[in-house]
Amino acid sequence: MVGRVGRSDLGILMGMIDGSESPLKDHDPKKEFDQSNFTDLALKLSTEQQVGDLVEKINRVSVENKKLSEMLTVMCENYNALQIRLIDLKRNNSPNNIKEASPISKKRKTDQSDEQSHNNISSSNGEGDHYQHGNSEISSSEENANNNKKQIRIREDPNSKTSVMYVHSDPSDSRLIVKDGYLWRKYGQKVTRDNPSPRAYFKCSFAPSCPVKKKVQRSVKDQSVLVATYEGEHNHPCPSEADVDTSTMGSKRGAVQHGSSSGAMCNSSSSPIRSSGSTIILDLTQNSAALLKPPRPEVETSLKNNYNNKNVKSAFLQHFLVEQMASSLSKDPSFTAALAAAISGNFLQK
DNA sequence: CGAGTTTGACCAGCGC
């Protein structure tokens, strides 16, 4: 690309080149040769050429970015259509596929059913994040730039006050922290027989009388998935963000977990999308703007019915997936490396 | 010093 050069400068330069306006041509003492002016002009021209190159590159990158965005949108639409189709197929073909787990009666059976449900969820839905509520299933996920936990899967047993949340997390992160809006105090940790990863035990510490307990353990199948099992219901309102912040900041150790889940899920925000640092709570029981809110037991609207609201779901999913994919791409080392190589290659070519 | 975490010990349910 040709840099923007002023007409007068060009004229002078052209004259210099063809000799018509060479300062050397005329030895008139009144027009003495000014060497410094010549260097200034050359520098100016070179700078303007660089600016022009940069502008061109920016334009080119913008065009590429636009193309990528369009591709992403198309991918999202296809994904969305496929997912809706898959859901319809599931609903039509196998009404018995989604079996309700038997009420968790005693110890030890809980984990097996939980893990099994997780496996069923994972296998039934493949890539998508998953939320299961009673007999219905929806999916959600989040890429958080500040945290490695990305996904949430929730399974709630309507017959008991137990629910399971699956959160994607960095396998190297041994803290077993599932942020969900409530305050938790760890009171024990144990290695279980069927899972080499330790299981952490938490109690709700926001209210002393709150009976809610939480167990967090990595999935056997996928070490990057944290399985959080919640038992009981909170007998207090969800701590506000300020409460959580102050209590967390105020604590000497500053390591209190705050989170919630289905029976224990925090519902402090009116926003449809609540992300508490690492997790996102998705609830399609609300329409339009209030697409997301934590699934509480009292909100038992069938999610199947919500799938009929395809416009709402589509809009949300599209936006959501665009963000997720963009984030995934930007986080993908190979993608960023390829992008960097392409950009640097262009620079080198220039 | 105080609040939260760690971790070994203890308790209780379950299967044989």
Next chain:
DNA sequence: GCGCTGGTCAAACTCG
């Protein structure tokens, strides 16, 4: 009844 296992307790420890 015994052993295994998960869940809980509490003293010791850690950290700001």
